[in-house]
Structures are given as C-alpha cells and as structure tokens.
Amino acid sequence: MQTPNLNSADKKQLDNLFEALQTARNTFLGYPVSKDFDYSELNAFFQFPVNNLGDPFEQGTYRVQTHEMEREVIAFFAKLFRANPKDFWGYVTNGGSESNLYGLYLARELYPKAMVYYSESTHYSVRKNLHLLNVPSIVIKSQPNGEMDYEDFENTVRMNRHKPVIVLSTFGTTMKEAKDDVAKIKGILRNLAIQDHYIHCDAALAGTFGPFMEPRLPFDFMDGADSISISGHKFIGSPIPTGVLIAKRSNRDRIAKGISYIGSFDTTITGSRNGHSPLFLWYALKRLGIEGLKARYQHSLAIAEYCEAQLKAIGIDAWRNPNAITVVLPKTSKAIKDKWQLATEGDIAHVICMPNVTKAQIDEFICDLQNCSEPITDDEFAYDFSLS
C-alpha cells in the first residue's frame, strides 16, 4: 500500500527534533544513561515486525522473534550473577521497573502472606509496583550514605516474624549509588530463623558492573538473591529503554504451573514484547564481552575519581560511595542544573560517570561551576568505544 510522504512542515518538525535531541544528548551528566553505542549494523532488522511474545524458553507459533538471542542474553547475565547453571530463567523486559515488578510478583506468588521490606532510598517505581501487586510493605530507614539501616531492618522484621519476608534490596540507589549488602540481609534472616523469605535485588543501576568491583560487594545469587533486575539502557546503552530480569527457574516453574492450570504458559508481564531490545543487548554483549564491560567500568571509575577530586579542589563538598561511579555534590545553581541535566533531590545533586563521560566534559562542568570562559580540553581519558 502506498503511503504519502511527509509535507514540508512535518519534515521541518522532524529536523528540529533531531537537532534538539542531539544538543540534549551532548550535555548530560545527571542521568545514568550511556550514549556511546553504535547499533547501525542492526539497522536492517527494523524492517521486520519482531515480537518476542511469550516465554523466551518456550517454543511458540509466532516466528518473527529473537528468542534465541534473548536466551543468550539471559544466560550471559545468569553467569555474571553466579546463578546456578541448572536453575536460572529470565527475560528481557522494558526496563528495570518491569524487572522489579516481575521479581516482586514472583515473590508474592510464592509467599502470598508475606510482608515486603525496602529502604527509603529505593527507586520510586517500587512503591507503585507494590501498590499494583497489593502487598503490604514496610519502609526501612537508610543510613546517611543511602544504604539500608540493617539494625532498623532486623528490629522491624523481628516485630513481624510470624510473616514470610520479601526484601527488595537495592544495588546502586538512584541518588547516591549505595549498595545494600545481600549477604548481610540473608544473615539477619537466618539469625531470626525466618525460613520463608525471598530477596529480590534491584541492580538496575549497578548490576552490570557490580561483578568487577574490587572488593566485590555482595548482591548476586551466590550471596543470597532470588532474583535480580538490571536496566539495559543504563551502563550498556540502547536507543530503546530495556532491562533484564534473572530469576530461579524452579521458582518460575511454580508460578507457571499455576497459570497453566488456567490454560496458559504466559510467564511474562506483557503479552507482546520488544524483540529488538534483546538483539541490541546481544550485539553489545557479543562485541564487549566480559573484558569490554570491565574496561567500561574501569573507565567510569577513573572519571568518577577525577570528578570527585576536581570538585573538592574547587571547594565543593563532593563524595562517593565505595566503588561508585556516581559523585554526590550539594545541589547547584539552576543554570548548571539545566545545562548538565543534573538530577536533584532535596539538597543534593549527582554526576553519574557513565562510560561515555570524558575528562574533557568534567573539565567543562568544573569550569561552568567556577564560571570561567575556556574549558580545558586535554582528553587523555577519552574512552574508545570501537569495541572490536
């Protein structure tokens, strides 16, 4: 069927949008989104109505799908997060929020009478997820660095110890990139002799580089997590928001059975699912590999250390959590906030040194903070994303 072309006004609007997006992309430091990707080799795949509906591990009828790549992505992260090689499952979601919704859904199906515990630094989407699932929950205090207050956690659970426990722990909180210690949480539950428990780790921000931290901080399956979420468009980068959920196959089977009783193996939250995202993730992981991800993290860490030091050098009270690529600073002027798109909450703002952030950008940012006219551009830290 022949479709008419855009008229000139519409074309102009499209051109304007292109320019606006280009400008906005070039100056942001405040959101955890990598922009140094190149998926042009996959352009030809946009001609297909790709749809990954259904469970990626089940044979479906619709064949314009990328389930094979999706399974490889799941297997990659299952291994990275030290899942039992015989007991993992997952799927590529629309982002960390959907991954968290799934983790909590799985937990609630296993323990319908449970109480959910999460800290006050938890991502804003979690409250909404709990509301959707209609499960009771208690907010636990955070320490000043953003990490869960384990004493408050222990005391609160003790008061409700007759109920199964679901913990939503965070590995990389939104503002301060604090990491809740899954091993410590597990230890507290063991001490209190709480047998029925489930830990979902929201690693949307920091899960992809968590395994490369030295020293390692406990967050994965071996440390005690039952499911883990990550966002794909953050550290890896993607033109479309995307995420991954990894869970234990044995748990998923328990709920899949329940659903097959009503005639379906519909194990994902949405019906139709984006089939291009798994392809982007597969492509990025194939090109980067473990070594590439590690190099990206080391670059980010070096830039974050540099950023923190430069801020301190001009008298700004900046700090970072251990191993974090997020630099926390007092909130800035509106002009700076707007130009660099710095997410701000209360009195603090942050710079997130995603792999695309360069030393030159930090220099320009510091220069803006000092109101000088010429940024220094000696970019020895520039990261080469040529990958191969």
Ligand SMILES: *Cc1c(COP(=O)(O)O)cnc(C)c1O
């Ligand atoms: C980004 C983020 C989310 C939400 O992920 P989306 O991919 O934006 O849906 C959840 N939790 C944390 C800690 C995050 O950083």
